[in-house]
Amino acid sequence: MLPLLTAQQIREADAYTIAHEPISSVNLMERASKAFVSWFVNHFPDKRDTISVYCGTGNNGGDGLAIARLLFEHDYRRINVKIARYTARSTADFDVNLQRLQAMQIPLIELSESETLPQENADILIDALLGSGLNKPLDGSFRALVDHLNSLSKCVVAVDVPTGFYTDGEVELEGAALKSNLVITFQQAKINFLLPESGAYINCWEAVNIGLDTEFISSLQSPYQMVEDKDIHGILKPRTRFSHKGTFGHSLIIAGQAKTMGAALLSSSACVYAGAGLTTACVPEAGLTALNSYQAEVMAIVRNEYQLPDLELEKFKAIAIGPGLGTGDDALALLQHVITDYQKPLVIDADGLNLLAGNTILVNQLPAKSIITPHMKEFDRLFGHHTSWWQRLQTMWQKASELNIYIVLKNSYTITGTPEGQLYFNSSSNAAMAVGGMGDVLTGVITALLAQGYSPLEACLAGVYLHGRAGDELALPDKLNVVLPGQVAARVPATMAKLTQK
Numbered sequence: 244m245l246p247l248l249t250a251q252q253i254r255e256a257d258a259y260t261i262a263h264e265p266i267s268s269v270n271l272m273e274r275a276s277k278a279f280v281s282w283f284v285n286h287f288p289d290k291r292d293t294i295s296v297y298c299g300t301g302n303n304g305g306d307g308l309a310i311a312r313l314l315f316e317h318d319y320r321r322i323n324v325k326i327a328r329y330t331a332r333s334t335a336d337f338d339v340n341l342q343r344l345q346a347m348q349i350p351l352i353e354l355s356e357s358e359t360l361p362q363e364n365a366d367i368l369i370d371a372l373l374g375s376g377l378n379k380p381l382d383g384s385f386r387a388l389v390d391h392l393n394s395l396s397k398c399v400v401a402v403d404v405p406t407g408f409y410t411d412g413e414v415e416l417e418g419a420a421l422k423s424n425l426v427i428t429f430q431q432a433k434i435n436f437l438l439p440e441s442g443a444y445i446n447c448w449e450a451v452n453i454g455l456d457t458e459f460i461s462s463l464q465s466p467y468q469m470v471e472d473k474d475i476h477g478i479l480k481p482r483t484r485f486s487h488k489g490t491f492g493h494s495l496i497i498a499g500q501a502k503t504m505g506a507a508l509l510s511s512s513a514c515v516y517a518g519a520g521l522t523t524a525c526v527p528e529a530g531l532t533a534l535n536s537y538q539a540e541v542m543a544i545v546r547n548e549y550q551l552p553d554l555e556l557e558k559f560k561a562i563a564i565g566p567g568l569g570t571g572d573d574a575l576a577l578l579q580h581v582i583t584d585y586q587k588p589l590v591i592d593a594d595g596l597n598l599l600a601g602n603t604i605l606v607n608q609l610p611a612k613s614i615i616t617p618h619m620k621e622f623d624r625l626f627g628h629h630t631s632w633w634q635r636l637q638t639m640w641q642k643a644s645e646l647n648i649y650i651v652l653k654n655s656y657t658i659t660g661t662p663e664g665q666l667y668f669n670s671s672s673n674a675a676m677a678v679g680g681m682g683d684v685l686t687g688v689i690t691a692l693l694a695q696g697y698s699p700l701e702a703c704l705a706g707v708y709l710h711g712r713a714g715d716e717l718a719l720p721d722k723l724n725v726v727l728p729g730q731v732a733a734r735v736p737a738t739m740a741k742l743t744q745k
């Protein structure tokens with residue numbers, strides 16, 4: 244797991260590294276600037292590009308000065324520096340780097356508060372105005388400069404953080420930060436890079452290692468963690484000799500209506516592909532033919548609108564309820580029955596969640612360690628309207644612990660909130676997976692993992708990662724815009740095999 248830090252914790256990690264490596268702060272700045280430049284030269288190899296480096300007078304600006312010098316040494320000769328001298332204060336490392344830069348033949352101008360903004364003809368702007376030191380929304384000269392640069396629609400590469408963008412806490416509204424094509428960020432992703440609001444400011448980001456003390460970073464025990472490939476390798480286990488279908492559990496998927504059978508088919512099919520020993524789908528009579536022809540491996544329990552089916556709940560190792568189930572009285576009765584009579588963790592998705600919304604009594608009865616898998620709208624229906632993703636994180640934190648459940652909030656970096664107060668960001672998946680039915684597949688995968696004996700936390704983390712990675716393997720090699728949920732389900736065994744090989 245990669246711990247994700249707040250701006251304050253990053254400052255602590257910088258200070259600790261400086262004191263204990265030990266390394267002087269100006270040398271740490273040099274190391275960070277070199278890491279930036281290594282990435283930059285690989286991705287912008289044309290040395291004829293004209294580059295303007297915009298620097299503030301703090302350490303982000305200091306990085307910018309060092310970067311300008313290093314790029315010049317790499318033969319980027321059409322480079323110039325503009326310093327936004329909007330305050331009399333500057334940091335010591337900024338001053339050292341200014342002296343080093345002045346010894347070179349790099350054009351440099353200083354912008355003062357009263358001056359009109361200069362013309363900008365460069366192809367690439369490097370943004371080193373403000374970084375993680377941001378402590379208030381942009382206003383005055385900084386705001387005017389950022390508005391001006393945004394209006395130019397140039398290629399912007401931000402150093403560490405786009406100017407005006409908060410790394411944690413609520414992200415400011417549209418237009419409050421410098422929009423960047425690429426952010427080369429130090430050490431690790433910042434928490435807000437993983438929330439959808441960052442899309443307005445950051446097209447893509449890349450983290451470069453600057454050698455901050457990783458043991459110290461771990462000791463900070465951040466509740467925010469990024470799940471990596473190696474974490475899932477540690478969870479998924481290869482199958483052993485003599486295992487049989489009983490070893491891998493019997494799953495029940497309660498889903499579908501006549502017009503939403505697709506959801507039942509996708510979730511139960513994904514459950515088969517993700518390795519449940521046996522899968523039964525509880526579907527209406529109208530869906531039986533579809534089920535039998537779509538996935539021969541799935542058994543059926545037929546339900547009708549007016550009568551609870553005889554489910555023998557306890558014989559199932561894992562149960563999911565909700566995809567395409569509808570929100571009528573019959574669906575509610577079924578959900579109530581399952582929640583009150585099943586003792587093990589449940590997986591609840593889609594209409595299961597819509598039925599829970601507003602039904603506090605039922606929500607409070609969820610079996611301990613159950614897993615709910617809402618997308619943003621379902622999350623808000625359940626827990627109230629939120630005006631930002633940061634707020635949703637806080638609610639998730641609170642509700643997962645209060646209700647003793649796992650909350651899997653689906654998004655491009657799907658977040659799993661745990662009863663113990665951790666928030667895990669998934670690192671796989673891509674925009675080609677933004678298709679109806681993809682969530683049904685995730686439900687099936689998580690349920691299959693529970694049936695195979697993985698703990699609810701393992702089922703969430705591995706299920707979400709596996710699902711996203713299967714989609715990556717399908718979409719990324721050919722840069723596909725769309726992959727279908729059924730394809731993702733069918734891909735799961737191959738992806739799982741890679742993640743279980745040592």
Ligand SMILES: NC(=O)C1=CN([C@@H]2O[C@H](COP(=O)(O)OP(=O)(O)OC[C@H]3O[C@@H](n4cnc5c(N)ncnc54)[C@H](O)[C@@H]3O)[C@@H](O)[C@H]2O)[C@@H](O)CC1
Pocket residue numbers: 254257258268271272273275299300301302303304306334372373374375376377378379380381382385402403404429453
């Ligand atoms: N501390 C370290 O050892 C390292 C820091 N690094 C760089 O240092 C940056 C952080 O540097 P600083 O802490 O000096 O902060 P910044 O350079 O981000 O900002 C400078 C100062 O601007 C002021 N400021 C904040 N918000 C403002 C606003 N809205 N309008 C006007 N002024 C505002 C604050 O007084 C702040 O300290 C990182 O983003 C990174 O680029 C890197 O060099 C790596 C090592």
Ligand SMILES: [K+]
Pocket residue numbers: 303370371372373374401402403404405406
């Ligand atoms: K910046």
